[in-house]
Amino acid sequence: METVNIHEAKTHLSRLIEKAAKGEPFIIAKAGKPMVKVVPIDQPAEAEQRRLGFMMGQIVVPDDFDRMGRDEIEDLFGA
Structure with a gap:
């Protein structure tokens, strides 16, 4: 999930909202x-x-x- 800082979120808010509306959630972080x-x-x-x-x-x-395939497995591993 994408994490963006507050400044980037303000700058690209329209693009981020479009992505979220299409099912790509994101996180806004501060510092x-x-x-x-x-x-x-x-x-x-x-x-x-x-x-x-x-x-x-x-x-x-x-x-x-x-128990499926037990015989084949035992043959492969020599049991």
């Missing part, structure tokens, strides 16, 4: 210390984004998953 994060209004907050289980019901893990 190197991050102060604010600029994100598009319609972007959900990070806490609202659900990643865990996002493919639930779309894939199936076979019951023998931990």
Whole structure:
């Protein structure tokens, strides 16, 4: 994520806002210390984004998953 200082943000505000509106958030810093994060209004907050289980019901893990390819692996490693 891009970090810009306040002076640069003032100078290039239009360009930075266009980038943020297209989904490229950025951080404005003062003396190197991050102060604010600029994100598009319609972007959900990070806490609202659900990643865990996002493919639930779309894939199936076979019951023998931990044993798949066991013979080939043992042959390769001489077990």
